[in-house]
Amino acid sequence: MTEKARIIDALGEPSLLLPALLADALAANDRVKFYFSLLQAAQLHATHPSALQPALSAERGAAGIADDSLDALPGQSELIEDDLYRIPGAEKVCGLIATELDTLLAPLRASGIDAAAGLTARLSALRGQAWCTRQDSLSREQITRLVSGDRDAGDSAHLMVMDMHKALLHLQSQIASEDIDGAAAYEISPADRPLIAAFMRGVNETRPLKFEHPGLGTTATRSGERLILQNDIGTTDAHVLVVHVEKGCVRVTYTDVHIQRLLFFQSLFAHWAVSWDDTRSRTDRDMDDGVYHISTGTFTANNEAGLSDYLCFLGSRLVFLIDWNRARKRLRLLLPKKESLAVLKWAADEGIGHMGWLRAGGEQLVVDALAFAARTPPAFGARLDDTLDRSRAMAFMQFVFRTCTRAQLENLPEEEIRDALRVELLTCFRSTRQQLIDVAAEHAALAIEIAAGLRDCLLGLLGPEAGEQVTRNAGRARHWEHQADDLVNLARELQRQNTGHGDFYCTLIEGADDVIDELEEAAFHLGLFPPAPPGAPLLESLGTLAALAVSSAQEFLKALECARGIRPGGPREDLQDFLEAIHHIMAAERQADEAHRGFKRALIADTGDFRDLYACAECARNLENAADLLLHTAMQLRDHVLSAVTSD
Incomplete structure (x- = not known):
């Protein structure tokens, strides 16, 4: 009991004593958890001396424990017999744990709540068993009795701390002497009020984004030189945020059963100079996967304004932790892991969140939209990035999150x-169509380049530099033909990513590639x-x-560009x-047939060497084949466009 608490007790004012006892208990909760970590670290080192040991000095400082000699305790521990550990200072640590348990229980007894009797009996039962076998030695069973979070293994000091802490939080909300923008506050100083208000300003700014989900209850009190803020975030027992504010320094202790959510929380402060200690994991069978994780982040403000800004930002981030793991799992049905996390991070940074999306239907909304846009239900297990490329899929999901949140906040109909x-x-699908037309147009431009090169060479064949x-x-034609092949592969990839929405243009480009092959052969x-x-x-015929x-x-190429804007009811x-471009191609194909026949007549009449005439004949054949293939491709484009224009 602190000096202030003893004075209040001496005055015989139990109503004033309770807040002081409660403040002491909350501080004791931080200290006793450190002692548990200390014993676990000592046991780990004794069992595995070569294993990397966690640094506990930051946690000790956050708990308000000044004794830095405790930092060396784990490294001095050793296994002396089977299941028996020698831990220097263990007897002292066990005594400190006992003292903190008494401090935790004191306000519960003073308040007379129903849980106090049961907790008192449990503590008596624990004390009835030896916590140390002999001086500074503990057995594995004794350590388990102190630090275990597994209820199936029997009661432990750690389980008692968890249960007492939960009862203390409930008691804390009942005895609050004032409400500061939604925070239940008691035993605070005048200087604390603007800091609490800053934190709550952030909490309340984003509170609507949790909709009807419970959580974000905040309590505030003072313990010695420190202002203590606590937020329950959601409904998970181990999902807790405790904030200590002291002399411009803010120390955040965050616990979570999901390591990915903890890392996500840390990432939200990328633009703030927050120093995060190593994350530690603790065993508790009542939690998901039997473990929960703890991390401490420290921020030091340069001035009062900076302190208030940070507290406001910190408070505003908490809503994005509620149901985060559920959103992540459901988003993974639509996007890869990296992109899913990126969308959730974006939603938090933009002040949009994920609860609106979950509330509106989650992934089923996207599945329904896919079925509508594709005209067929997506295959079982298909993700959004199987239909759109990943960047477009992410952009679409950002639109989904923004739309769902706005609609939920404005109560718009489903x-x-x-x-x-x-x-x-x-x-998005139309955009993919435009991408494929872009590829087709670039491909057609290469055909023009190769054909123009052939024409120019034939015109200059009588010149002095004709051979060169x-x-x-x-060489240029061969290079362009390789570029055309790359474009075909690009079209196929776009078609693969947009199943059912790029089939025609991919086929068209593949057909047009045969034209380029013939032109390159002619070169x-x-x-x-x-x-x-x-x-x-x-x-003359070749020309x-x-x-x-x-x-x-x-x-x-002109026909392709015109096809971009053609739509039912369009200009x-x-x-x-x-259609004029298509008709020009049809006429050119007929003229090419006549030119090729003229070439054959001239070929028969020519008396040159067969080997020389063979090259001419093959070049002419390639050019005539190119005309035929181009007409075939153009007719495919015509039929597709006219079908789209005349469809209902």
Whole structure:
């Protein structure tokens, strides 16, 4: 009992004594937990001397324990017999634990709550058993009786601390002497009020984002030189936040059963100079996976304004921890792990949160939108990034979170949420279509380049640098053909990521790639021409075929660009321009047939060497095949566009 508490007790004012006892008990709770950590660390070192030992000095400081000699205790511990440990200072530590248990129990006894009698009996039973076998020695069973959190293993001092702490929090809320913006406060100083108000300003700013979910209850009190803030966050026993504020320094102790949520919480302070100690894990069979985790973060403010700003920010982050793990698991049904965590972090940073999404239906909203946009239900187990590329999938989920939160806050009907998601997803699919048209257009531009190179080489075949020009052109054509192959692979990847929404344009690009293959082959065969060029009739026919290849490729690119804006009810001019381009390709193909026949007639009449004429014939055949293939591809595009325009 502190001096102040003893004075109040002497005055015979139990109503005034209780808050002082409660403040002492909350401070004792921090200290006794440190002593448990100390014994566990000592046992770990004694059993595994080479194992990395946790640094406990920060936890000791956070608990308000000045005795730094305790820091060396784990490293001096050893296993002296089977299941018997020599821990220097163990008897002293056990005595300190007993004292803290009495301090924890004192306000519960003074308040007369029903739980006090049972807790008193449990403490008496624990004390009826020896805590140390002999001086500074403890057996494994004795350590378990002190630090175990497993209720199936029998009662322990640790379990008593947990139960007393829960009762203390309930008692604390009942005896609060004032309410500061929702925080139950008692035994505070005037200087504490603006700090509590700053913390609660943050809590209340984001409180609506938890909707009807319980949690965020806050209590505030003073213990010596420290202001103590505590927030229950949610409903999980081990999900607790304790904040100590002392002389401009804020020390946050955070416990959680989910290590990923703890790491997420730490990440929220990336832009603040918070120093986090190593995270420690403790065993407790009542918790998920039988373990919970503890981390302590320290922030030192430069001035009062900085202190208030940090407390406000700290309070505003707590709502994003409620049901976080449930949101993470459900989001993992839609996105990979890394992207799921990134979306949750983004939602917290943007002040949106995840509770609105969970409340609106969670992943089922997205599954329904996918079924609508794709016209078919997604395959079992399919994720959003199986349909959209990951960046688009993340952007869509950000839209989903924002839309759901806004709709829930404004009490908008569920139908409005569903419709908004469907429209947005359809927009994503249309964006993918535009991506594929971009790829097709870039692919068509390569066809123009290769065809133009052929045309220019044929026009300059009688010049002095013709041989060098033809060789250089063949190399460029080969390079462009490889680029075209890369574009085909890109289209296939886009089609894979957007199953059911890129099939046509992927097929179109694959067909157009055959055109480029023929043009590149023509450039190769042109390089096989003899030093003396073929006769004028052959060159004229080849020149005509090459010129037609250029014009057809240009018209195909024009048709693709026109196809972007064609839609039911859209401008008639776009459709007219599109059809004109297709008709030009059709006419060019017929002209290419005639030019190829003219080439054959000239070939028969030519008396040159067969080997020389072979290269000419193959070049002409490649150019004529390119015209045929381009017409086939253009007709596919025409049928697709007209079908889309005339569909209901």
